[in-house]
Each structure stands twice: as C-alpha cells, then as structure tokens.
Amino acid sequence: MEGLTDVTFRRLIRRIGGIGLTCTEFVPAEGLVRQVRRVRETAMLDPDERPGAVQIYGRRPEVLAEAARWVAASGASVVDINMGCPARKVCAHSGGAALLGDPALARSIVAAVRAAVDVPLTVKIRSGLTPGHRNHLEIARICEGEGADGIVVHWRTREDAFGGTFDPKPIAEVRRAVGIPVVGNGDVVDVPSALRLLDETGCHALMIGRGALCDPWLPLEVARTLAGEPFEPPTPADRCAFLLAYIEGTRSVFRTESGALGRVKKLAAYTTRALPHGGALRRRVFHARDLSEVEATLRTWPPTLARDPTPVP
Ligand SMILES: Cc1cc2nc3c(=O)[nH]c(=O)nc-3n(C[C@H](O)[C@H](O)[C@H](O)COP(=O)(O)O)c2cc1C
Structure with missing residues (x-):
C-alpha cells in the first residue's frame, strides 16, 4: 500500500507472523526502467523477505515487461501487476484500474510480463470500472489465459473507491471461473470478517490491507484461528x-x-x-x-x- 507498507513495516509485521506473502507498495514501471533512485528503493525487498511480491503499474506492455525483468532479477519471489488502483494520477495514464476498461491492453500487458519473467505472476484487480460495468470475469479469464499464476480480487469497483457495501459476489464468481488461485480482498478488519470472506467466496487466500495497518497482529490472529490454535493478543x-x-x-x-x-x-x-x-x-x-x-x-x-x-x- 502506497506510502505505508514499506520495507520497515513489512519486516516488522512478518516478525509478528501469520503472513504467507508480503507485497511492496505499487511501483511505477516507467520510473523503475529509468532507474529513478526513489522508485528503485520502493521495489526492493528485505534480504530475507521470502516470499515477497513486488507490485508494478503502468500502461506500456514493453515497459512493464522490462520493469518485471528488473524486479525478478533483483530477487522478487512474485511479480504483481496493479489493475486496481482508482487514483486519478494513476488512471489518467491508463494504469491501475483504468486497465479494466481496456481489456485488450490488459491482455497485452499480462502477455508481455509473462513472457519476460519465470517467477510467479499475479494480477490485482477490482470488479470493474463502475457498479454498472463489472467485468471481473472477463479480466480474470484474460489473466489466466495469458499465463498469470494467481489473481487478487478486490470486490469494489473503481468508482466505489473505498465506499460501497461488502459484496462477496465478484470474488466468488472469479473463484468459480478460473483454475488459478484466487485471493480475496476488501474490508477484512477482524477474525469474523476474514472468516466471512473465506466462507462466502471460497477464495484460496486473503489479502489484508488497512486491517493490518490498524492491527499488525490481525494476520496472526486469523491464521491461528484458522489453525484452531490459541492467540495471545498484544498489549x-x-x-x-x-x-x-x-x-x-x-x-x-x-x-x-x-x-x-x-x-x-x-x-x-x-x-x-x-x-x-x-x-x-x-x-x-x-x-x-x-x-x-x-x-x-x-x-x-x-x-x-x-x-x-x-x-x-
Ligand atoms: C492508502 C492506501 C494505499 C494503497 N496502495 C495500494 C497499492 O499500492 N497497491 C494496491 O494494489 N492496492 C493499494 N491499496 C488498496 C489496498 O491494497 C486494498 O485493495 C484496499 O484497501 C481494500 O482492502 P482492505 O480493506 O483490506 O484495505 C491502497 C489502499 C490505501 C487505503
């Protein structure tokens, strides 16, 4: 998460435990390819951050491919492509969630990045541009068809930004439509909301964002609960x-x-x-x-x- 899940935060939250995979803040592919120092630093994982994903965004397939090559060569376990960011500054350049409105370009990007790297490739999407234009199934199938190894689905649309009422349907539908692992995301803030997302969507894993910023012990509490193990809350x-x-x-x-x-x-x-x-x-x-x-x-x-x-x- 931009400006928040930096290398220090990730190191500390991994130390608490319960986490399968951490991910960097999103990294602009153009800046990475130009080797802008600040951008390059954002894309660096901690030496023992394994498995760790680096998320890239942009709109030009060849630039995203080159950025992905750099990311894989620098030791990332997973390359993730952002197709979910609703921010105007990202969408204005057709990156992030704007790609949901251009499935042909989304396809070219996934294909180019897939051809560029051997490490696992994942794509993070929202359920569409607006509640009246949801195309999560189309995009998820494109990702799978072009060789993505997993897909993260945030149930909101771009227009929803961070509002809207919890709706497990888009995640559940993607889970049924593709054969690759599906990660559910959106509004996991405690154990009941984590269990609810898993139960109502059948997704293989959870991505926890703001919930983990508020409570860095939440992933451990969820993992312990799922394993039927006791959890000692932090003081x-x-x-x-x-x-x-x-x-x-x-x-x-x-x-x-x-x-x-x-x-x-x-x-x-x-x-x-x-x-x-x-x-x-x-x-x-x-x-x-x-x-x-x-x-x-x-x-x-x-x-x-x-x-x-x-x-x-
Ligand atoms: C301040 C902020 C920064 C974010 N930055 C990113 C980002 O860099 N990449 C990304 O995929 N999602 C980003 N997100 C979206 C979250 O990853 C997540 O999809 C969203 O917050 C819903 O999940 P949550 O309810 O668990 O937070 C960001 C969200 C916030 C609030």
Missing part, C-alpha cells in the same frame, strides 16, 4: 513497541527527519486506532515536531494519572 505496550521499532527503521531509510516524520505520522494514523485513547495519541503524534517527541509519547502511552496529570480526552 498496548506491544503495539507502542511496534511503532517505536517502525520509527527506528524509518529513521535509517529516510534521508531527512521531516521525511521520516511524515511517514511515521501516516502509519500512526492507522496503528493508533487499536490503542487505548487512540484518538488522543493520534493527535499528539500529528502535532509532534520531531521523531523524538513521538518516541517520548509512545514510551509512556497510555498516560496514567501518576505519570501524566493531563486528562486524556
């Missing part, structure tokens, strides 16, 4: 320690304090939600002027009356 101190470790890792990745602080605030907007008095903590983090201020807050959270006489709103 608030464990959650604060996760953010503190994220700060430490981010500091070493970013060249400037303000860049690192911006990134930490972005993740904290999600991760603080699972903490007691999360709203108050979020406000403190947002107003922090530097990373040490965030660290000091986290080390004493939640504040007790003995430690901090200021009432927590």
Whole structure:
C-alpha cells in the first residue's frame, strides 16, 4: 500500500507472523526502467523477505515487461501487476484500474510480463470500472489465459473507491471461473470478517490491507484461528513497541527527519486506532515536531494519572 507498507513495516509485521506473502507498495514501471533512485528503493525487498511480491503499474506492455525483468532479477519471489488502483494520477495514464476498461491492453500487458519473467505472476484487480460495468470475469479469464499464476480480487469497483457495501459476489464468481488461485480482498478488519470472506467466496487466500495497518497482529490472529490454535493478543505496550521499532527503521531509510516524520505520522494514523485513547495519541503524534517527541509519547502511552496529570480526552 502506497506510502505505508514499506520495507520497515513489512519486516516488522512478518516478525509478528501469520503472513504467507508480503507485497511492496505499487511501483511505477516507467520510473523503475529509468532507474529513478526513489522508485528503485520502493521495489526492493528485505534480504530475507521470502516470499515477497513486488507490485508494478503502468500502461506500456514493453515497459512493464522490462520493469518485471528488473524486479525478478533483483530477487522478487512474485511479480504483481496493479489493475486496481482508482487514483486519478494513476488512471489518467491508463494504469491501475483504468486497465479494466481496456481489456485488450490488459491482455497485452499480462502477455508481455509473462513472457519476460519465470517467477510467479499475479494480477490485482477490482470488479470493474463502475457498479454498472463489472467485468471481473472477463479480466480474470484474460489473466489466466495469458499465463498469470494467481489473481487478487478486490470486490469494489473503481468508482466505489473505498465506499460501497461488502459484496462477496465478484470474488466468488472469479473463484468459480478460473483454475488459478484466487485471493480475496476488501474490508477484512477482524477474525469474523476474514472468516466471512473465506466462507462466502471460497477464495484460496486473503489479502489484508488497512486491517493490518490498524492491527499488525490481525494476520496472526486469523491464521491461528484458522489453525484452531490459541492467540495471545498484544498489549498496548506491544503495539507502542511496534511503532517505536517502525520509527527506528524509518529513521535509517529516510534521508531527512521531516521525511521520516511524515511517514511515521501516516502509519500512526492507522496503528493508533487499536490503542487505548487512540484518538488522543493520534493527535499528539500529528502535532509532534520531531521523531523524538513521538518516541517520548509512545514510551509512556497510555498516560496514567501518576505519570501524566493531563486528562486524556
Ligand atoms: C492508502 C492506501 C494505499 C494503497 N496502495 C495500494 C497499492 O499500492 N497497491 C494496491 O494494489 N492496492 C493499494 N491499496 C488498496 C489496498 O491494497 C486494498 O485493495 C484496499 O484497501 C481494500 O482492502 P482492505 O480493506 O483490506 O484495505 C491502497 C489502499 C490505501 C487505503
């Protein structure tokens, strides 16, 4: 997820466990081919991030193929093509979810990338451009026909952005229509929603996005529940320690304090939600002027009356 699931976040969440595969933020194929340093860094996996996927996006088949070659050569276990991003800046250049509206181009892209790499290839799609124009089955069949090894289906359409009411149908339909593994995605926020998505779609695996940003222990809790094993929930101190470790890792990745602080605030907007008095903590983090201020807050959270006489709103 752009600006969030960077190498530091992925390293930490894998350490918690319950995860089969992690994926980079989306990476613009054009920037990768031009070897733009920042883009190249986004496409790098941690040395022991196995299996790890790198997601690329773009619209020119030959450029995506070249980017995929670079990604595979740099050690990715899986190359994933983004056909799901609804953002205007991505769709304006016919990448991301805009490809759902151009099945011929989508086909050329999957074929070109397939021919370029031997590592497993997956495609992430939405169910269509608008609720009135869903073509997930057409796109899924194209992907399978051109040699994709798996498909991730987010049940929403591009027009839905992040709204709409949960609808397992598109995922269930793709599951029945293709013979390759199908990963279900969209609104898994706790164990019941994970089980519901699995039960109602028959999908082979789950992709958890925002749910894991809010609660990095969620994948482990789901995996343990599915295996019938006990799950020990993290304490608030464990959650604060996760953010503190994220700060430490981010500091070493970013060249400037303000860049690192911006990134930490972005993740904290999600991760603080699972903490007691999360709203108050979020406000403190947002107003922090530097990373040490965030660290000091986290080390004493939640504040007790003995430690901090200021009432927590
Ligand atoms: C801030 C943000 C960034 C995202 N970046 C990506 C991305 O880079 N690639 C991608 O395939 N999906 C991206 N997504 C979409 C998620 O992967 C996922 O499909 C969507 O959030 C629904 O799943 P969830 O409810 O588990 O989050 C992003 C979503 C958000 C909110």
